Amino acid sequence: MVAGLRMKPDILREASARAYEAGAALLLAFEFQVHGLPDPLMPVIDGVGLLPVPSTVLGACASTDPVEQALSALPDAELEVALGAGALPLVEALGGAVSAAGRLDIFERLIGMVHFEPDPYGCKGGLTGPELLAVLDTLDRRGAMFGERPAFAYGVRNWNRRSVAAALGAPGSGVTFCREADEAIAAARRENGRVLAWAGQASPGHEASAQRAGVEFWRIEDGFLRSVGLGAGLVGGASYAVDPLGIYFDATRASRFEELVRGRNLSPSERRRARSLRSRLCDSGLTKYNLAAGEQVAIPEGSGELILVPGQVSDDAGVRRTISDVIDCTGEENVNLALLRNVRARNPSARILYKPHPDVEAGLRKGAIPDAEMAGLVDGIVRGAGILETLHAVDRVETFSSLAGFEALLRDVPVTVHGMPFYAGWGVSEDLTLSPARRSGGADLDTLVHAAYVDYPFCIDPLTLRPCPPEILLSRLSELRGSRGHRVAMGVRQRLSWLGRRIGI
Structure with a gap:
């Protein structure tokens, strides 16, 4: 996944001049695009970011035009910057020569200063750079977890189905809700899909039937940050655990949660x-x-x-x-x-x-x-x-x-x-x-x-x-x-x- 920073002199001049005249930090304005997301949320993220230019870019130049100084510090009008390790061209363009080992840290510091518009969630103030990276991480994890296979769920209450479908549907296919486990297993086998079983309704017999049918059997459950209001009070969830191995609360067997924790060394x-x-x-x-x-x-x-x-x-x-x-x-x-x-x-x-x-x-x-x-x-x-x-x-x-x-x-x-x-x-x-x-x-x-x-x-x-x-x-x-x-x-x-x-x- 690549984020393209397309430096536009006219946008840069306008935004930077306004900030400079107002006595604010000099800003570098750029278009931000992320392509190739296999997700209906945003096939292409397209917006404008505002990034404060470090003082090292300006240096001790005698010029009175900070916009010209910023432009002259850039090697060309367009930079292609890979998220993460590929950030070095941008770092060096902004005057921050750095070793390869420090690229990701420097990139995170830079992206932490970015303000991104438009915000796909409609929140006030747009997205910050770290929030944008978190969104991209979420979409990446969804694509890696669900792929494009359809899902057939059972045991999900009617009032919770809309939220479950939004959270756990594979890009382009979604979730079909079934009345019984046998119906979900048969449909998954027929459509080359997987079964999503509400963990409290899943039984060893259901899992064995899915295995005999050659169908993936995943358990789902409310996450740890669920909602404003009780599930038993008919309030839909906003976070769901997904587990192909077991489920987090069942200590009698292995779970995906344990796999994520065991031996983990956080970066x-x-x-x-x-x-x-x-x-x-x-x-x-x-x-x-x-x-x-x-x-x-x-x-x-x-x-x-x-x-x-x-x-x-x-x-x-x-x-x-x-x-x-x-x-x-x-x-x-x-x-x-x-x-x-x-x-x-x-x-x-x-x-x-x-x-x-x-x-x-x-x-x-x-x-x-x-x-x-x-x-x-x-x-x-x-x-x-x-x-x-x-x-x-x-x-x-x-x-x-x-x-x-x-x-x-x-x-x-x-x-x-x-x-x-x-x-x-x-x-x-x-x-x-x-x-x-x-x-x-x-x-x-x-x-x-x-x-x-x-x-x-x-x-x-x-x-x-x-x-x-x-x-x-x-x-x-x-x-x-x-x-x-x-x-x-x-x-x-x-x-x-x-x-x-x-x-x-």
Whole structure:
């Protein structure tokens, strides 16, 4: 993939002169085109970038015309610059002689100063250079993952299908939704496609049938940065995990997530990106569901360690298909109650806060514990406050396999794990269960962040339904969270979901 920087003297003169007259930094204006993208999002990205010219270009020349100085510093009117290692011609043209080893770093510094228009997502202010590179990376990964083979999905709820099709459809072919696994497998065999099975609906029998038919069988599931609103409240997702091996929450077998993490050594740019994403997640207060901030956390009296125990949906596949040395995750009727008993036994003098899962608290899913059964096990129940307000108030988290444990790690809150979620077994949490040998190599938090938000899921902008990188999704979720119209619509959907479940729809 090649990005062409076509230097236009007239554009350069106009933009640079305006900036110079306004006392701003001298700008280099150029047309930016990226060709050959096999994706319906943007077959050709075409826009105008504005790049501040380093002072080394101007030098100590006596000329009073900075535009002429900038033009004279360029070897010719057109430069073709390959993304990444091919950036040296541009670097040298701008006066920054550099060794081959430093090309990518210098290019990233330069692209970090670029402002790109038009923005395909319609966000205010256009795309920055790093955001543009993230978009290109997303389109590259989509092409490499999906190719051009059609997909046939089953187990996907009707209200979620539009988002799934936008996120996971192969360029030019899309996703066909089927009622049953057998129908999807037969269609995939007939059309030389693949099956996308919603992970909670996939069974070993389905997978065996696909193997006999010679059909690829991939599991899909919500990603870790999903939406503003609950899935059980009929809010479509904006991020989906895709896994040809297993699925991230199933510790009984290998997964693509483990493959992405095991033995991974992040490059300097990947590490910077992971840290930037983590910082933005924490600073913006974004989580998986991004529910409205609630009441302040009521802190129990006393001086003991304050521990948060996040509840889960008791019959969720992420509970039933993990592994644990301390809780029978398949036999316990309600894992939440067993977890509270374990936590109290381990921490007799601690102050324990229990926070029910939002789907359970909304009456949409199983896992509720009667208050009487929690007597003596907890010192407080968090009902009105959000997960982030609660994490900021506690000393530590003990969880079975909740994503809240990962969100705590992102915010430097220590976590003890009773099951084996995707973030356990790598050395970043205290694990009460022996981890699979597949995770024995360990990994740092930066690597887990990069895998969880960049490598493993595929994201879409929930407004335009165009594929996007997590950086764009973060911006859009922040915007939606502040939208009164979206909050009203979310409330209506949640009430409809509650009513539908009550009458058996």
